[in-house]
Amino acid sequence: MTPVLRARALGKMYKQRWALTGCTLDIPAGHVTGLVGPNGAGKSTLLNLAAGMLTPTSGTIEVCGGRPGSGPAQLAKVGFVAQDTPTYPGLTVADHLQLGARLNPGWDDALARHRIKRLALDPARPAGKLSGGQRAQLALTLGIAKRPELLMLDEPVAALDPLARREFLQDLMDAVAEYGLSVVLSSHLIADLERVCDHLIVLVGSKVQVAGEVEDLLAVHHRLSGPRRDLSTLPANQHVISASHTDRQTTLLVRTDDPILDPAWSVGRLSLEDLVLAYLSRPAEPGHDHRPAREVVR
Amino acid sequence: MIEFHLDDRSGVSPYLQLVQQVRRALRLGLLREGDRLPTVRDVVAQVTINPNTVLKAYRELEHAGLVTARPGAGTFVTATLADATLTAAYGPLRQDLRRWLAKARLAGLADEDIEALFMTTFQSATQEDIA
Amino acid sequence: MIWLTWRQFRTQAATVAAALVVVAAILAITGPRLAVLSSAGANPFLTRVSAADSVLYYGSTALVHLLPAAIGVFWGAPLVTRELELGTHRLVWNQSITRTRWLATKLGIAGLAAMAASGLLSLAVTWWAGPIDAAAGASGGESFPALISPLIFGARGIVPIGYAAFAFILGVTIGLLARRTVAAMAITLAVFAAVQFAVPFAVRSHIIPAAEQTVTIGRTNVQSFRANNSGQPQELTVAGPPGAWVLSNETIDSTGHAVAVLPAWTADCMPPPPGQARSRPNAPAAQACFAKFADLGYRQRVTYQPADRFWVLQGVETTLFLALSALLARLCFWWTRHRLT
Incomplete structure (x- = not known):
């Protein structure tokens, strides 16, 4: 499948500090991709680069086959709901739909009106008087009714209460089911994304730590627990992501494409959250820890 | 549904x-x-x-x-898994399990002990099958 | 985009439009009265202008000066900064429209409105004050300032259009750089005011080299004396050509050098202080005094911009401000494309 987003050695520097470095990625089309990482890891930077809000300092990025923000046709292909879902406080809900209709050639007015009706948003209400959840839904409506190939959302649910969060994601998934658009959404909480993502990118310290399809990632990561042992005795094809020891027991989180044969281990399944947390708390790899971005993020 | x-x-x-x-x-x-x-x-x-x-x-x-x-x-x-022969086997197996449970309790095992014993045995048996 | 720009801009536009309508109505009601008064051939027309009309004359002139500043502060500065502060630029830039077109539409609509508002107000005030301005030009600027003098020049004709365009784009530019509405408004006001004060003397007076004339000092043409605290005269001025903008007015001695301080004997030429007229019958002394000016070769040198250069200067200055506005607009586009996030 052709990637909907392709980054090669992408980097962005703000005033002497790298917000993103050496980012090489392919996000396949037709997926819901979760972009996970702690605050300041570079998630927003990556999304803003992809939306053309920022220009890269180094490397290249291609979205839906074009350079981000390069023209009206490119902008029409990509929807972006920025962090905190900005809306015009003085304009009404109906005004926002009008705005979308006037500024987007592919605008689906029936879809927008239907959504607003279903969400029970009063069209005459100014956006400044909506709740956070309603504003997010309005911004999402603008993003979906634009009918983009790729919809990106930067921390869309961070400011929402659990119920609004669930409704927002439900609506997003409904749009994915109906229109088959590709979605990239970021969050610093994996729990928000666990159910809805089938592709995952973990970004820590301005670098991509792991990326891939959720099923594949879950299939190659295992939790091993057994009698205490030295890590150097492990087979070469098992990469330790995290390890903890007590005086009798060793618990490992390993990545391997091959089955675990050693009968001394009891092998456990990982939840996506365990997997992500292991990567988030992983100490810097030797040889990689001298990059300037590391200190900044930590 | x-x-x-x-x-x-x-x-x-x-x-x-x-x-x-x-x-x-x-x-x-x-x-x-x-x-x-x-x-x-x-x-x-x-x-x-x-x-x-x-x-x-x-x-x-x-x-x-x-x-x-x-x-x-x-x-x-288009198919069912409620196989008649399998369902027929359910009854006797369940009875065996009941009997075994009673034995375990008699030996002084608490519910948690029983569960841990069952799970580890089940897992190691499955793994031996794979290996 | 035109729709959105208008939707965001309409309240501000309506406020200014309403104010203009009120001003225009007042001027329309009072204007004909002035015209009748002047065409009635009332000899010293200017002395018969009522106090109320005087207030209107200076008030409307001030208004034409203030409107561009208000446009820069209330239309220009918030135009982009409000979007940046609310984060809504991130909403609108992710519709299918480039930043360039977004800015071009905003600048186009609000900029043209600014020029139109200022132009219309200037037109109304120029029409209303026409009789007074004409009479003031003929009379030599005693009771009302000449049309070409700095106070009036900037509030008549077409320059207010240039000022409005400049103030507006100045506000936008400062807003883009400062990214804070309130700060941008304050800086815009300060910079625009500085430009308005500097331009007449630093630029306008040099656009065309000033005319110069040297006249003998006589009783009929001396306009004023300036004396120090002890009543000793320091310098004097003579009347310039009618309707001219006098730039300098200095006394020169027989060698052609400017006199810094008038000689002590010139005290005799000074009119008596008010209230003491009778105690000092000094008419003969004054005559002798003025004669002494001629005898010793003192003359008065006046540099000025003549009244008939009004429209040339208006044209040049308007072009200048429009060119400056275009430059700032280019900076805005560049900044929006490359520096704004």
Whole structure:
């Protein structure tokens, strides 16, 4: 499948500090991709680069086959709901739909009106008087009714209460089911994304730590627990992501494409959250820890 | 019609949970041949899940020969797992298990001990089979 | 985009439009009265202008000066900064429209409105004050300032259009750089005011080299004396040509050098202080005094911009401000494309 987003050695520097470095990625089309990482890891930077809000300092990025923000046709292909879902406080809900209709050639007015009706948003209400959840839904409506190939959302649910969060994601998934658009959404909480993502990118310290399809990632990561042992005795094809020891027991989180044969281990399944947390708390790899971005993020 | 639910804490991936729920329903006779599975959008709305995950689960069920997708109409159950011979075996096995449980309790094992013993034995037996 | 720009801009536009209508109505009601008064051939027309009309004359002139500043502060500065502060630029830039077109539409609509508002107000005031301005030019600027003098020049004709365009784009530019509405408003006001004060003397007076004339100092043409605290005269001025903008007015001695301080004997030329007229019958002394000016070769040198250069200067200055506005607009486009996030 052709990637909907392709980054090669992408980097962005703000005033002497790298917000993103050496980012090489392919996000396949037709997926819901979760972009996970702690605050300041570079998630927003990556999304803003992809939306053309920022220009890269180094490397290249291609979205839906074009350079981000390069023209009206490119902008029409990509929807972006920025962090905190900005809306015009003085304009009404109906005004926002009008705005979308006037500024987007592919605008689906029936879809927008239907959504607003279903969400029970009063069209005459100014956006400044909506709740956070309603504003997010309005911004999402603008993003979906634009009918983009790729919809990106930067921390869309961070400011929402659990119920609004669930409704927002439900609506997003409904749009994915109906229109088959590709979605990239970021969050610093994996729990928000666990159910809805089938592709995952973990970004820590301005670098991509792991990326891939959720099923594949879950299939190659295992939790091993057994009698205490030295890590150097492990087979070469098992990469330790995290390890903890007590005086009798060793618990490992390993990545391997091959089955675990050693009968001394009891092998456990990982939840996506365990997997992500292991990567988030992983100490810097030797040889990689001298990059300037590391200190900044930590 | 089957109603799906997801357990975030189980460690089982959402798509596998869906597959398992259909299989269990088939096994217990809750789903019978000719029944229609909920549409992808229904499942998405029900459990807030990625539609691709639902599609994947349905594809897997189709691959296993349990369901068939009819374009425009939906996905229908075409086989059952409630095998008569298997169900016949349930009774005696359950009785054996009951007897074993009573023995374990008599030996002074608490519920948690019984569960741990069963799970470790089950796991090591499964692993020996794989190896 | 035109729709959105208008939707965001309409309240501000309506406020200014309403104010203009009120001003225009007042001027329309009072204007004909002035015209009748002047065409009636009332000899010293200017002395018969009522106090109320005087207030209107200076008030409307001030208004034409203030409108561009208000446009810069209330239309220009918030135009982009409000979007940046609310984060709404991130909403609108992710519709299918480039930043360039977004800015071009905003600048186009609000900029043209600014020029139109200022132009219309200037037109109304120029029409209303026409009789007074004409008479003031003929009379030599005693009771009302000449049309070409700095106070009036900037509030008549077409320059207010240039000022409005400049003030508006100045506000936008400062807003883009400062990214804070309130700060941008304050800086815009300060910079625009500085430009308005500097331009007449630093630029306008040099656009065309000033005319110069040297006249003998006589009783009829001396306009004023300036004396120090002890009543000793320091310098004097003579009347310039009618309707001219006098730039310098200095006394020169027989060698052609400017006199810094008038000699002590010139005290005799000074008119008596008010209230003491009778105690000092000094008419003969004054005559002798003025004669002494001629005898010793003192003359008065006046540099000025003549009244008939009014429209040339208006044209040049308007072009200048429009060119400056275009430059700032280019900076805005560049900054929006490359520096704004």
